[in-house]
Amino acid sequence: KAGVTQTPRYLIKTRGQQVTLSCSPISGHRSVSWYQQTPGQGLQFLFEYFSETQRNKGNFPGRFSGRQFSNSRSEMNVSTLELGDSALYLCASSLDEGSYGYTFGSGTRLTVV
Amino acid sequence: AQKITQTQPGMFVQEKEAVTLDCTYDTSDPSYGLFWYKQPSSGEMIFLIYQGSYDQQNATEGRYSLNFQKARKSANLVISASQLGDSAMYFCAMRVTGFQKLVFGTGTRLLVSP
Numbered sequence A: 001k002a003g004v005t006q007t008p009r010y011l012i013k014t015r016g017q018q019v020t021l022s023c024s025p026i027s028g029h030r031s032v033s034w035y036q037q038t039p040g041q042g043l044q045f046l047f048e049y050f051s052e053t054q055r056n057k058g059n060f061p062g063r064f065s066g067r068q069f070s071n072s073r074s075e076m077n078v079s080t081l082e083l084g085d086s087a088l089y090l091c092a093s094s095l096d097e098g099s100y101g102y103t104f105g106s107g108t109r110l111t112v113v
Numbered sequence B: 001a002q003k004i005t006q007t008q009p010g011m012f013v014q015e016k017e018a019v020t021l022d023c024t025y026d027t028s029d030p031s032y033g034l035f036w037y038k039q040p041s042s043g044e045m046i047f048l049i050y051q052g053s054y055d056q057q058n059a060t061e062g063r064y065s066l067n068f069q070k071a072r073k074s075a076n077l078v079i080s081a082s083q084l085g086d087s088a089m090y091f092c093a094m095r096v097t098g099f100q101k102l103v104f105g106t107g108t109r110l111l112v113s114p
Helices: none
Strands: A005-007 A010-013 A019-024 A031-038 A042-050 A053-057 A064-068 A074-078 A087-094 A108-112 B003-005 B010-014 B019-021 B024-026 B032-039 B046-052 B064-069 B074-079 B088-096 B108-113
Touching: A005 A087, A010 A019, A019 A087, A019 A108, A031 A074, A042 A064, A042 A074, A053 A064, B003 B088, B010 B019, B019 B108, B024 B074, B032 B064, B032 B074, B046 B064, B046 B074, B074 B088
Parallel strands: A010 A108, B010 B108
Antiparallel strands: A005 A019, A019 A074, A031 A042, A031 A087, A042 A053, A064 A074, A087 A108, B003 B024, B019 B074, B032 B046, B032 B088, B064 B074, B088 B108
């Protein structure tokens, strides 16, 4: 079966711009989580969606937002980009609440210049 | 709050040898799950092994085993018969039941030499 698909793989943006990243989970998976990975802060949880509802949110400013569509695909948006937003953004999908089977995508590497 | 500690920034092992990657955790919740992931340079997080807090036996998956010592709050990953393809970053993570988020450690970079 197809894995978790994240697009685009690489992105270069300028400070002040906004960006939208996409994540298509494994077919049948209803939970999608997003993580930011940086050399300084490591892997940090951004938010998690289940059946189009945000259930958990990490400690990130309001510039970071997301949504989930009825087909479980998810997008995350970062507005007014800052240099510190440069990171690998990873998406993980899981079957449903309580499942421990998280499958990650290959990530989107965002560079802000 | 949950916390994962990985004290080994880097480990070096020769091919075919076994290696143990350390992980300690901290949580006051009785129900939780512990994970190990491998991250090659491509960036993808690859699931290796899972241990539930109520599991009586240590988890095993092929060459991977998890040495779970609940009283010590440790969940070390043991890789037997290392292969060159095992060279990567390894992350220990925890999820508390009821919260759909993983808390990760800082990772250990493993280098396997011929």
